[in-house]
Amino acid sequence: MAQQDTTQHQLRTVEVFGKPAEVYATGSRVVQLDSAFLSTYSSGSLAEALQARTPIYFKSYGVSGSSSVAFRGTNASQTAVLWNGLHIASPTLGQSDFSVLPLSGIGEVAVQHGAAAASYGSGAIGGAVLLNSPKYKTEGIGGDVKLETGSFDRYFGSGNLGYGSKKFSYALSAYGHLAENTFKYKDLSRFGTPEVQQEHAQVQQHGLTQDLNWHISPATELSLHGWYTFSDRELQPAMGAVNTNARQLDESLRLMAGLQHQSQLGQTDVKLAYFNDFLHYTDNSNDSEADVDTYQLQAEQTYTYGTRWSLRGGVNLQHFVARNDGYAREQEESRASLFALFRYDPVQPLQLTLNLRQALVENYNPPLTPALGFNWKFLNSNQHQVSLKGNASGSYRVPTLNDRFWAGAGNPDLKPEQGWNYELGLRHVLVQGNAFLLETEATGYYMLIDDWIQWTPNYTGLWRPTNLQKVESKGIELSTTATATLGEVKLSSTAGYTYTSSVQAAVYEGSGSDKGRQLMYVPRHKAILATEAKYKSWSLLGNLNYTGLRYTSNSETSHLDDFILLNLALSRRLQLGPNTLLLTLRSDNLTNAAYQTMAYRAMPPRGYTFSLRFILP
Amino acid sequence: MKKLNYFRSFFLAATLAVTSLGFTSCDDKDNIEPELPAEVRGPFDQKGVFILNEGNYTHTNSSVSFMSDSTGHAVANHIFSKANADRPLGDVLTDLDLVEDRAYLTVNNSNKIEVVNAYTFKTEAVLENLKQPRYFTALDADKAYVTEWITYGAPGQVSVIDLKTMKITKSIPVGIQPEELLLAGGKLYVANSGANTITVINTATDAVENTITVSDSPMNLALDRNNNLWVLSAGKIVYTSDWSAIDYTLTTAGALSKVTPATQNVETYTFDSNRTIPTNLVINGSGDKLYFIYDGKTFVQDINASGLSSTVFINSGFHGLGVDPETGNIYAGDHNNWTGDGTVRVYSPDGQQVSNFKVGIGPRGFVFN
Numbered sequence: 012m013a014q015q016d017t018t019q020h021q022l023r024t025v026e027v028f029g030k031p032a033e034v035y036a037t038g039s040r041v042v043q044l045d046s047a048f049l050s051t052y053s054s055g056s057l058a059e060a061l062q063a064r065t066p067i068y069f070k071s072y073g074v075s076g077s078s079s080v081a082f083r084g085t086n087a088s089q090t091a092v093l094w095n096g097l098h099i100a101s102p103t104l105g106q107s108d109f110s111v112l113p114l115s116g117i118g119e120v121a122v123q124h125g126a127a128a129a130s131y132g133s134g135a136i137g138g139a140v141l142l143n144s145p146k147y148k149t150e151g152i153g154g155d156v157k158l159e160t161g162s163f164d165r166y167f168g169s170g171n172l173g174y175g176s177k178k179f180s181y182a183l184s185a186y187g188h189l190a191e192n193t194f195k196y197k198d199l200s201r202f203g204t205p206e207v208q209q210e211h212a213q214v215q216q217h218g219l220t221q222d223l224n225w226h227i228s229p230a231t232e233l234s235l236h237g238w239y240t241f242s243d244r245e246l247q248p249a250m251g252a253v254n255t256n257a258r259q260l261d262e263s264l265r266l267m268a269g270l271q272h273q274s275q276l277g278q279t280d281v282k283l284a285y286f287n288d289f290l291h292y293t294d295n296s297n298d299s300e301a302d303v304d305t306y307q308l309q310a311e312q313t314y315t316y317g318t319r320w321s322l323r324g325g326v327n328l329q330h331f332v333a334r335n336d337g338y339a340r341e342q343e344e345s346r347a348s349l350f351a352l353f354r355y356d357p358v359q360p361l362q363l364t365l366n367l368r369q370a371l372v373e374n375y376n377p378p379l380t381p382a383l384g385f386n387w388k389f390l391n392s393n394q395h396q397v398s399l400k401g402n403a404s405g406s407y408r409v410p411t412l413n414d415r416f417w418a419g420a421g422n423p424d425l426k427p428e429q430g431w432n433y434e435l436g437l438r439h440v441l442v443q444g445n446a447f448l449l450e451t452e453a454t455g456y457y458m459l460i461d462d463w464i465q466w467t468p469n470y471t472g473l474w475r476p477t478n479l480q481k482v483e484s485k486g487i488e489l490s491t492t493a494t495a496t497l498g499e500v501k502l503s504s505t506a507g508y509t510y511t512s513s514v515q516a517a518v519y520e521g522s523g524s525d526k527g528r529q530l531m532y533v534p535r536h537k538a539i540l541a542t543e544a545k546y547k548s549w550s551l552l553g554n555l556n557y558t559g560l561r562y563t564s565n566s567e568t569s570h571l572d573d574f575i576l577l578n579l580a581l582s583r584r585l586q587l588g589p590n591t592l593l594l595t596l597r598s599d600n601l602t603n604a605a606y607q608t609m610a611y612r613a614m615p616p617r618g619y620t621f622s623l624r625f626i627l628p
Numbered sequence: 629m630k631k632l633n634y635f636r637s638f639f640l641a642a643t644l645a646v647t648s649l650g651f652t653s654c655d656d657k658d659n660i661e662p663e664l665p666a667e668v669r670g671p672f673d674q675k676g677v678f679i680l681n682e683g684n685y686t687h688t689n690s691s692v693s694f695m696s697d698s699t700g701h702a703v704a705n706h707i708f709s710k711a712n713a714d715r716p717l718g719d720v721l722t723d724l725d726l727v728e729d730r731a732y733l734t735v736n737n738s739n740k741i742e743v744v745n746a747y748t749f750k751t752e753a754v755l756e757n758l759k760q761p762r763y764f765t766a767l768d769a770d771k772a773y774v775t776e777w778i779t780y781g782a783p784g785q786v787s788v789i790d791l792k793t794m795k796i797t798k799s800i801p802v803g804i805q806p807e808e809l810l811l812a813g814g815k816l817y818v819a820n821s822g823a824n825t826i827t828v829i830n831t832a833t834d835a836v837e838n839t840i841t842v843s844d845s846p847m848n849l850a851l852d853r854n855n856n857l858w859v860l861s862a863g864k865i866v867y868t869s870d871w872s873a874i875d876y877t878l879t880t881a882g883a884l885s886k887v888t889p890a891t892q893n894v895e896t897y898t899f900d901s902n903r904t905i906p907t908n909l910v911i912n913g914s915g916d917k918l919y920f921i922y923d924g925k926t927f928v929q930d931i932n933a934s935g936l937s938s939t940v941f942i943n944s945g946f947h948g949l950g951v952d953p954e955t956g957n958i959y960a961g962d963h964n965n966w967t968g969d970g971t972v973r974v975y976s977p978d979g980q981q982v983s984n985f986k987v988g989i990g991p992r993g994f995v996f997n
Binding site: 199200201202204248249250251253295296336337338339419465467468471472520521522525528563564566568569610611 | 686687688689705706714715716718719737738739742751754760779780781868870871872873874904905907923924944945962963964965966967968969971986988989
């Protein structure tokens with residue numbers, strides 16, 4: 012979980028101003044998902060990975076349904092999702108369904124905690140999930156094939172092929188996934204709570220990624236990325252609710268070209284992208300389609316002066332063309348934002364950043380969004396490093412295309428959401444030679460989100476979006492990672508705990524009788540313990556996850572019980588000449604816990620998965 | 629998109645939401661043997677009101693609350709789950725009917741009727757595999773009727789239930805989306821909300837006897853003291869050809885109709901706008917005052933008035949409405965934006981709020997015990 016800290020730690024020692032956007036995010040918490048975990052669980056979705064390894068809570072509509080995120084007590088629209096630096100959330104719904112975002116074909120997953128809208132734009136209120144394409148580093152041809160089979164009729168296959176040289180690299184990756192999800196569960200809603208087999212939860216997914224990097228000259232690099240995902244799902248009905256044969260097809264094509272050029276004026280980055288998101292929902296009485304084209308251009312210039320100053324300025328343009336059965340006609344919207352990110356290190360142990368973003372959107376006028384952060388390493392001895400860090404940042408979210416264009420439900424008075432996030436953290440790093448590294452971090456935050464948009468019925472019963480409430484969220488995030496080498500055993504372990512309190516502070520419509528109570532589906536407590544142990548050719552990956560009680564409405568009168576999930580994966584690496592064969596046996600939900608993340612949506616019991624991965628050098 | 633369909637369905641469910649009272653049989657007390665056992669047969673063996681909490685569509689969180697009439701007016705929520713080892717009641721509770729010492733809970737999107745002991749709320753039987761059941765009414769201790777939509781937009785049916793065996797003995801085809809039903813004078817009246825008709829069934833033969841034409845989308849039925857049948861029609865919503873907007877040139881306004889059963893004469897009062905839908909027709913215990921909701925306000929209407937009432941009783945609308953047949957107090961269900969527990973507001977017969985209390989999600993109906 013705190014892997015990114017290591018990266019940052021190295022970054023600071025190796026080069027002061029690296030490329031990642033985190034350079035301008037001092038004082039905030041950025042955590043990278045462990046690469047061993049990502050490769051072992053590559054057949055899963057981003058929702059499963061983040062649920063298992065981060066404090067973020069995902070509400071899943073069963074094993075086959077959509078997964079929506081709750082980060083620092085916010086809702087699904089209030090977490091931005093970026094792929095290679097560009098927003099990919101559905102512009103119609105304003106959120107990403109994390110269950111249709113596969114891990115396969117994704118190189119890095121990082122999680123930015125807290126508001127980061129000055130850096131990432133609309134929607135980065137509770138946090139941001141940053142996805143990056145893999146970097147193909149090996150010279151010559153390489154690749155791997157993975158085949159996997161698991162309980163409840165689950166099959167997965169993926170293949171990667173890459174070629175790299177000094178100037179050029181190319182990688183192609185494809186996957187296919189079929190899960191019947193024929194597990195048994197106890198139907199809590201039926202008289203006598205009989206054990207029944209899950210019906211109507213089949214998932215079929217496939218996809219493709221292509222990544223190309225070409226150093227045209229020593230100072231100029233061209234990159235092309237393509238990502239196609241297809242998902243056809245039977246939506247699992249809730250226990251007690253009729254199976255209406257609901258089915259959803261999601262198809263997304265994401266293409267982008269990037270150009271990076273180094274000159275005396277610093278680094279120029281231009282990204283041009285085209286996304287198409289198609290969604291087709293059907294059930295016994297509905298049949299609706301949404302098809303959105305998104306065009307994006309992001310251009311930025313980074314200028315670094317010496318080792319103390321760095322300035323990045325840029326512009327982001329988005330244009331949406333949406334066809335949706337709920338809209339009166341094809342609708343278009345353009346959005347622009349200008350940003351300036353500034354970093355200054357007055358003295359070596361102190362880093363300061365100031366970020367500003369001004370978004371310009373038809374019909375809405377989001378305010379200027381600032382972020383101010385610092386990182387002060389006040390103790391730096393041989394073994395110990397202690398830093399104090401903090402930031403204050405604004406955030407905003409522009410209403411979605413549905414909020415704006417849904418026929419008959421328009422609300423001309425709708426305003427963008429606006430948030431403020433304040434946090435303070437302490438970080439300790441203990442290094443003992445090459446054998447032991449302990450990194451500990453504690454963060455406390457306070458957040459206010461006003462004009463929170465929600466669909467509610469008006470006085471005549473018509474459902475439409477409205478700026479319903481102001482939410483106050485506060486919490487504590489603790490994590491500690493130990494990395495140790497004991498003879499031939501390599502151990503790495505992360506423990507994390509978060510406390511989240513998220514309540515309505517004001518309600519602008521209706522009785523507001525739930526003020527001060529915890530918002531639904533926000534666990535107050537979540538804890539994880541992740542361990543990786545390596546011994547010779549063996550490796551063991553363990554993941555223990557505790558999710559506290561969650562209320563199922565805003566009144567704190569009904570809830571889902573807390574649960575513990577244990578996942579274990581045992582791998583053995585066999586060397587076959589120059590090639591490697593990796594055998595993995597894993598068990599998810601080893602303790603066979605009966606749990607739900609969304610009320611009455613059955614989740615799978617204990618299951619086993621066996622996988623073979625053949626790696627060309 | 630899923631969310632949007634949810635909204636669409638929800639809008640539909642919310643539009644169709646009507647109170648379930650007026651016609652439910654509350655006279656079971658009279659049928660109990662004169663020598664009442666002195667002991668209390670369960671926590672709900674007392675005067676009070678059952679509140680039907682619809683819950684969020686597809687979330688299996690319907691519930692029943694009970695407020696006691698005794699001093700303190702204690703409110704018990706989730707009485708079904710508490711009596712049944714935390715088992716949820718189901719998805720979208722539309723009706724609750726008391727028949728002798730049992731209560732019949734119609735759970736629309738669970739396709740079932742839960743039969744519980746009226747005093748303990750422990751389940752005694754479940755009638756499953758219904759086809760979108762909406763409303764239930766019992767003729768006597770042996771026979772009851774339930775309206776079923778079958779499929780949205782297609783003709784529905786009324787199924788006859790043998791209450792002794794809890795088996796369906798017959799299904800009678802009726803109009804599209806049959807909603808409320810009402811027994812009067814040996815006849816069963818069924819409001820076909822997807823059409824503009826009331827189906828009349830003879831309860832001796834269980835055969836359709838007649839069809840009465842009223843305004844578009846009849847939803848609620850109430851019987852007044854003169855044995856006239858009042859019908860509240862929502863009006864027909866017509867969408868543009870691409871289903872993307874409501875076509876107000878074709879959408880019809882709602883109406884309140886008075887049907888004289890003997891002559892089948894229909895007298896209709898049409899509302900002034902087709903942009904807002906009248907809902908929640910209920911009648912008081914003495915059968916002379918009608919209450920309904922229109923344009924975000926609650927109106928009261930005398931049964932002898934010669935036009936639609938302009939008397940605003942409460943200056944807001946509600947999801948559910950009920951009238952205590954003894955006190956004449958009005959019970960109104962506030963949905964609290966559907967994100968948390970609803971509130972029931974109690975108004976005196978002169979429109980003053982006398983109390984309020986919290987119940988489950990989406991209070992839509994009241995059954996007085």
